[in-house]
Amino acid sequence: MTRVLVVEDDPQLVRALVINMRARRYGVDAAPDGATALRLAAARQPDVVMLDLGLPDMDGIEVIRALRGWSRVPILVLSARLGSAEKVAALDAGADDYVTKPFSMDELMARLRAAVRRTEESVPAAGTIRVETAGFTIDLLAKRVVRDGRDVRLTPTEWQLLEILVARPGHLVTQQHLLREVWGVSRSNRTNYLRVYMAQLRRKLEADPAHPRHLITEAGMGYRFET
Ligand code: CA
DSSP: OOEEEEEOSOHHHHHHHHHHHHHTTOEEEEESSHHHHHHHHHHHOOSEEEEESBOSSSBHHHHHHHHHTTOOOOEEEEESOOOHHHHHHHHHHTOOEEEESSOOHHHHHHHHHHHHHHHHHTSOOTTSSEEEOSSEEEETTTTEEEETTEEEOOOHHHHHHHHHHHTSTTSEEEHHHHIIIIIOOOSSTTHHHHHHHHHHHHHHHOSSTTSOSSEEEETTTEEEEOO
16 A cells, blocks of 8 residues: 655645545555654655645754655645745655645546656666675665675665665766755755765775775765775
């Protein structure tokens, strides 16, 4: 069952959304504010987040940024705000789509189906599901890394980074590309995120993290995965 997290402080709208989505066999959780939304997103791992930007405790943009710190879940923004600056800010922060209130329920459900379809399409193609190196094996479909016969536990963000890098062995992947794909930001002012997460990945995967053989830094440019 596809699970949707609805983040909205208008109880009447929440009721309408829940009724419509349950009728279409979605599993629905609802959060009336940003703090509850972040807690439920971590606890329930929804397949899609539907997010109102005007929340009582924090700006919806902050919720998007916080989610993008660890999750690639599709985020569909619902907002009464019409300004294109708001729209751009939401998309820059990592939202996937935007619906302006008032909207028709049919349109919203169509956007929801599209968001779900995009996640299903991002499953890696057959033939690229298993990557072997001398030190560790990655099973992309099972989301499993085995090193010296033991499972290595990776966080969702570490997984995303690793998946992107191993998809093109031997090729440079730019910092900007990784930031955009993993955190939904296009500017390169967050390269410290990348350094922190790459250091964690090396500690977990490389025999000598100070002299990596598989997760290579291209100074000032990006990273490269070598089998
Ligand atoms: Ca609101």
